[in-house]
Amino acid sequence: MIDASLIFFLTGLAIAVTIVHTFLKQAGRDEYAYLTLVVGLAIALIKVLPLLAELFAQVQSVFKLY
Amino acid sequence: MQTIIPLAALAIVAAIMAVFVKEGKMPVLALMIPLAAGIILFLRVLPQLGEIFVIFQQLTEKAGLNQFYLSTILKIMAVTYIAEFCGQVCRDANQNALATKVEFAAKVLVMAMALPIMVAVLESVLRLLP
Structure with missing residues (x-):
């Protein structure tokens, strides 16, 4: 069964990325600050895309859509 | 509940x-x-x-x-659901044009899948007519 922890994970990821981004921007490292955004987006996609693939697979199997 | x-x-x-x-x-x-x-x-x-x-x-x-009709209806429901889901996500991202295009694609696919049923209905009507 899929649990709801992914939502809390994504929220925590957003908070962490925001903090690191602000920190790096204050330190004058704008390129690293942008890099944190990219890494955060990549982590979120890595977590969400398998779920989306599972949704499509389940829909295909339940609706007998081959 | x-x-x-x-x-x-x-x-x-x-x-x-x-x-x-x-x-x-x-x-x-x-x-x-x-x-x-x-x-x-x-x-x-x-x-x-x-x-x-x-x-x-x-x-x-x-x-x-005929089992074929039920499976066609299920397929149409699946296509509609997935297109609706995708369209809502696109609309959340303020990509209204993309959402409309996804829904249009779903309409075309539904039409293509429903066509055999429509043809069957028309054939039965033609059989009823003298």
């Missing part, structure tokens, strides 16, 4: 989290949190939907109807 409460709580929490995240540096995640919540909700409901479809299949067998 006992399964709707966790789902409702999940949806409310996801909405609150999305609004909170939108203010930060990653508004993309404000799009992905409702997406993940929607996927989780539907995955929780999907097994029961499967049971409903099994009952529909049994009724179709008892009524002696």
Whole structure:
């Protein structure tokens, strides 16, 4: 069964990325600050895309859509 | 009844989290949190939907109807659902044009799948006419 922890994970990821981004921007490292955004987006996609693939697979199997 | 409460709580929490995240540096995640919540909700409901479809299949067998019609209807429902889901996500991201195009593609696919049933209906009408 899929649990709801992914939502809390994504929220925590957003908070962490925001903090690191602000920190790096204050330190004058704008390129690293942008890099944190990219890494955060990549982590979120890595977590969400398998779920989306599972949704499509389940829909295909339940609706007998081959 | 006992399964709707966790789902409702999940949806409310996801909405609150999305609004909170939108203010930060990653508004993309404000799009992905409702997406993940929607996927989780539907995955929780999907097994029961499967049971409903099994009952529909049994009724179709008892009524002696062609199995092809039921499977076509199920396929149309699946295409519509996935297109609707995708369109809502696109609309959440303020990509209204993309959402409209996805829905148009779904309409074309539904039309292509429904055409055999329409042809069958027309043929039966023609058989009834003298």
